[in-house]
Amino acid sequence: MVIDFYSTGMDAYDMRRFEEAYDWFMKGEEDPRCAFALATLYYNGQGVERNFTRSTEYYARAAEAGILPAQVSAGFAYANAMGVPEDFDKAAHYLKMAVAQGEPAAKVTLAEIYAKGHAGGSRKEAAVLIREVLSSTGGEEAYDVYTRYDLGNVN
Numbered sequence: 446m447v448i449d450f451y452s453t454g455m456d457a458y459d460m461r462r463f464e465e466a467y468d469w470f471m472k473g474e475e476d477p478r479c480a481f482a483l484a485t486l487y488y489n490g491q492g493v494e495r496n497f498t499r500s501t502e503y504y505a506r507a508a509e510a511g512i513l514p515a516q517v518s519a520g521f522a523y524a525n526a527m528g529v530p531e532d533f534d535k536a537a538h539y540l541k542m543a544v545a546q547g548e549p550a551a552k553v554t555l556a557e558i559y560a561k562g563h564a565g566g567s568r569k570e571a572a573v574l575i576r577e578v579l580s581s582t583g584g585e586e587a588y589d590v591y592t593r594y595d596l597g598n599v600n
Contacts, residue, residue, distance in 0.1 A: 451478045458482070463492025474503075477510030484515065497528025508539050516543035517551050524554055537564035549578045553587045560594035572599035 450473025457466035467486055473479040484503035487496045501522040507515035520540035523532045537558055543551030556574035559566025575596050578587040591597060 448472075451476055451482065454479065454482060458491075465492075467492040477507045477512050477515075480510070481507035481512050481515045484518065488518070497522065499528070501528045505539070508542060511542075513543055513546050513548060516540070516546075517548055517554075520551060521554055524558060533558050533561075533563035534565075537566065544574070549582045549584065549587070552578050553584070553590055556587075556596070557590050557594070560590065560596065568594070568596065568599050572596040 450469050454466045454469030454473070457463075457469060463486060467483070470479040470482045470486070474483060480503045484500045484507060486492055487500035487503065489495070493499075501519060504515045504519040504522060508519040516539045520536045520538075520543065521527070523529060523536035523539065525531070529535075537555060540551045540555040540558070544555055552574040555564075555566070556571040556578075558564050559571035559574070560568055562568075571590075571594065575587055575591045578584060579591060
């Protein structure tokens, strides 16, 4: 009988048995879904001591395997120095993965990085990203970036 560590861990997680969930996810940590789950546990301090460094490590691992929320979380962590040194190039690396999947939150964060002149991006690229978000989903954060960096006047 093969044990699906992720499913078993999620069953424990859903019952709020976080330490047990952690144990199952650790047994399957090579599974990107388990890595994402571990990142979430570390981020929230559920069943483990809260640890942004460990959280970001697991988010990055899951992001490289294509897990969209992990891509956003890893990008955000590097952009905001959450347990890791601020690194806009790494942030952009993960956020671009999520942008390729159409994720609005990633577009907003990447646009802000570009608007600040980081990661080789330009204000023009920032404006394009923000306009995409505003025309599809809108959102207060997108509008805030749009106005704060005066992206309405960028062609």
